[in-house]
Amino acid sequence: MREEEILGAEKLMVAYFNAxxxxxxxxxxxxxxxxxxxxxxxxxxAIEQTKQHSYANAVKLVSEAxxxxxxxxxxxxxxxxxxxxx
Numbered sequence: 001m002r003e004e005e006i007l008g009a010e011k012l013m014v015a016y017f018n019a020x021x022x023x024x025x026x027x028x029x030x031x032x033x034x035x036x037x038x039x040x041x042x043x044x045x046a047i048e049q050t051k052q053h054s055y056a057n058a059v060k061l062v063s064e065a066x067x068x069x070x071x072x073x074x075x076x077x078x079x080x081x082x083x084x085x086x
Contacts, residue, residue, distance in 0.1 A: 030080060049061060
């Protein structure tokens with residue numbers, strides 16, 4: 001890829017990560033599950049790694065964020081069911 005294409009792709013990934021962080025914040029606020037803060041931390045670090053062109057580290061952090069979200073997602077769903085929100 002050309003340099004300008006790489007920069008564009010990085011900007012797109014950062015925008016995607018930021019949108020994902022917003023969605024995680026909604027889940028955290030609605031469910032009260034503290035574990036979603038860890039997901040945000042991993043995604044914030046993935047943004048920094050992407051900006052530093054450390055793509056392998058960013059991929060690792062996103063994988064960790066997915067794992068944490070999956071683990072906490074079940075608890076969040078149960079909380080939302082209990083509150084009658086889903």
